[in-house]
Amino acid sequence: MVRRIRRSTIFSLIAVVALLGLGIGYAQWTETLTINGSVQTASFDVDFGTPNVSEVDPLEVANCSANVNHLAPGDSNVLNVAVTNAYPGYSCTITVDIVNNSSIDVEMTSYSPGPVPTGLTVTPFECDGGAFQVGSIIAATESVTCNFGVVVGADTSPSTNYTLTASAQFEVATP
Ligand SMILES: [Ca+2]
Numbered sequence: 037m038v039r040r041i042r043r044s045t046i047f048s049l050i051a052v053v054a055l056l057g058l059g060i061g062y063a064q065w066t067e068t069l070t071i072n073g074s075v076q077t078a079s080f081d082v083d084f085g086t087p088n089v090s091e092v093d094p095l096e097v098a099n100c101s102a103n104v105n106h107l108a109p110g111d112s113n114v115l116n117v118a119v120t121n122a123y124p125g126y127s128c129t130i131t132v133d134i135v136n137n138s139s140i141d142v143e144m145t146s147y148s149p150g151p152v153p154t155g156l157t158v159t160p161f162e163c164d165g166g167a168f169q170v171g172s173i174i175a176a177t178e179s180v181t182c183n184f185g186v187v188v189g190a191d192t193s194p195s196t197n198y199t200l201t202a203s204a205q206f207e208v209a210t211p
């Protein structure tokens with residue numbers, strides 16, 4: 037009887053140890069996975085570059101200047117052109133890049149020239165020699181060179197301020 041009890045005790049201990057071992061093994065095969073989400077959207081920013089001006093000023097009294105307006109740091113969405121002391125026969129041409137500072141391609145979706153005051157002639161805002169138009173795409177980080185001109189006609193009035201506006205809209209290019 038004494039021997040049997042011992043055997044059974046020893047067997048029980050072994051069984052317990054074996055179960056503990058299984059428990060440890062099972063824990064090692066159970067892991068918690070953590071997902072850290074991070075989504076970065078593309079940057080979108082179209083700007084005017086630094087404009088250049090050339091003029092036909094036979095009397096050499098007029099002046100034409102152009103600059104970009106920074107609505108926010110690095111955001112050059114407005115091109116300002118000022119012509120002073122203009123007279124019939126004077127003309128000024130502005131050349132400016134439209135720069136796609138986005139990380140994605142952008143498409144010009146519309147261009148809206150404003151009304152041209154009587155007495156002035158405004159040559160069309162032309163980009164890439166006319167090849168770039170509504171529906172055209174500027175690839176990421178690329179640019180397109182545009183120009184337009186203002187010609188002062190014979191029927192302008194002295195000491196008058198003429199106002200010109202135009203706008204172009206861009207959006208993410210659809211493939
Ligand atoms: Ca001048």
Ligand SMILES: [Ca+2]
Binds near residue numbers: 113
């Ligand atoms: Ca911009």
